[in-house]
Amino acid sequence: MPNVIINGVGSCIPEQVVKNEDFLNHEFYQENGEPFPYENDVIIKKFEKITGIRERRYAKPDQLCSDLASIAAKNALANSTVDKEDLDYIIVAQNFGDIDDQSNRIDIMPSLAAKVKHQLGIENPKTSCYDIVFGCPGWVQGAIQASQMIRCGDAKAVMVIGAETLSKIVDKHDRDSMIFSDGAGAAIFQATENPTGGFLSQASRTDASAELAYLAMGPSFKPDLAGNGNKFIKMKGRKIYEYALVNVAEAIKTAIEKANLDLDDIDKVLIHQANEKMDEAILLKLYKLYGYEPDVKQLMPMTIGKLGNSSVATIPTMLDLILRGELEGHEIKSGDHVVFASVGAGMHINAMVYQVP
The missing domain is CATH 3.40.47.10 (Thiolase/Chalcone synthase)
Incomplete structure (x- = not known):
């Protein structure tokens, strides 16, 4: 049974910084539809004390989730000795697909993994692609699946990406919207005969x-x-x-x-x-x-x-x-x-x- 190691990690941290004070002019409502009985600065201070969040990153208006995933994938490949054409699988963990700024509709066809393969320019038809919808634990579940596929001999190299543009699917009138952010991270799992670690x-x-x-x-x-x-x-x-x-x-x-x-x-x-x-x-x-x-x-x-x-x-x-x-x-x-x-x-x-x- 081959061992499984990580050979290459990369990420995409969006450039747009959104600080807590940027929410001071938002209209926040409670679940019952009533406005909060206190000012936004009070809401924000309490939020930061509980969550520890001071700022977050948002994708650019024209950036899709699959775009962030592709950047992270390219960075992982750059840090790896694995050739992109040798990837057996690309797995993208995501929960809301691609969402543009003109609507609230989720686009998951074709899969984000297939879009990443396209953006990477991979020609190998044996590089299979699929998405995982598993909530926030999706990337870890993808890593588990990749490791199991390699150990059973079904693959030698699997890229697992976690990508999300949550800023496009939050209710801006819900104070919980301040929790969520955008980004992508990727790792390449590879078979090895070296029994050490993995x-x-x-x-x-x-x-x-x-x-x-x-x-x-x-x-x-x-x-x-x-x-x-x-x-x-x-x-x-x-x-x-x-x-x-x-x-x-x-x-x-x-x-x-x-x-x-x-x-x-x-x-x-x-x-x-x-x-x-x-x-x-x-x-x-x-x-x-x-x-x-x-x-x-x-x-x-x-x-x-x-x-x-x-x-x-x-x-x-x-x-x-x-x-x-x-x-x-x-x-x-x-x-x-x-x-x-x-x-x-x-x-x-x-x-x-x-x-x-």
């Missing part, structure tokens, strides 16, 4: 009973827009927080145990950046499960303060930043054990353990 284990779960509606699509909170047929991201923040706190640490622990490792063996946990306080609480819960004293800041890098929640793009983007030495105080070196973990709409949770060769 993909070690994974754990996944889906809870779709009461949890199904924790993240879903719904009309605008602004009453005169609610009946126009457009739908936007809607979330039950408290419910998601409670669900994640109970279940994500357990999934990470399961993946670590499957790899025959202990928490002391883990050098970094790259967790989906959804909410700073929630992520810290998840890591504290993980330490508690092992009975260890916490060292959250060293184990868990954070990018949410400047990049916001870019969903499926978060983890590969963070990995790229660390490998390029652009995330202060964090490095990943040969021999390190790294956990990728995420939670999102579905509700889905997954975790993957990887050792750097």
Whole structure:
């Protein structure tokens, strides 16, 4: 059985910076359609205290999700020894396809993966392309699928991309819109006969009973827009927080145990950046499960303060930043054990353990 390593990582961080103060003139409404009884500066200060988000990145008006994905893919190839024509699969994790600025409609045909192949100029017909819709954990699930395909002999090189333009599908009258951002990250998973390091284990779960509606699509909170047929991201923040706190640490622990490792063996946990306080609480819960004293800041890098929640793009983007030495105080070196973990709409949770060769 071949081993699976990462050979090339790249990202696309949009240039447009949107700071919290840029929302001061927005019209925010509550779920019941009523305006908030306090000023926007109060809303924004409370938002920043809870989420840790100070600014986020948005794609340019004429940039589609597939455009960001293609940039990240090109950067991953530039950092890899894999030729683009030797890719067996291109997998794009996304949730809303391509959305232009003229409508709220989602375009997922052809698949974003096929569009990326086209933009990369890949001629090989055996490079198969498909998309994954798996909520925020989509990139990790794609990485798990890529690793499994390689280990069973179905592929030798698989590119997995996470890309999203969430700024185009949020309700600008919902204060939760300040959480979401745009971006893309990509990694190439490759077969190797070297038994050192690589993909070690994974754990996944889906809870779709009461949890199904924790993240879903719904009309605008602004009453005169609610009946126009457009739908936007809607979330039950408290419910998601409670669900994640109970279940994500357990999934990470399961993946670590499957790899025959202990928490002391883990050098970094790259967790989906959804909410700073929630992520810290998840890591504290993980330490508690092992009975260890916490060292959250060293184990868990954070990018949410400047990049916001870019969903499926978060983890590969963070990995790229660390490998390029652009995330202060964090490095990943040969021999390190790294956990990728995420939670999102579905509700889905997954975790993957990887050792750097």
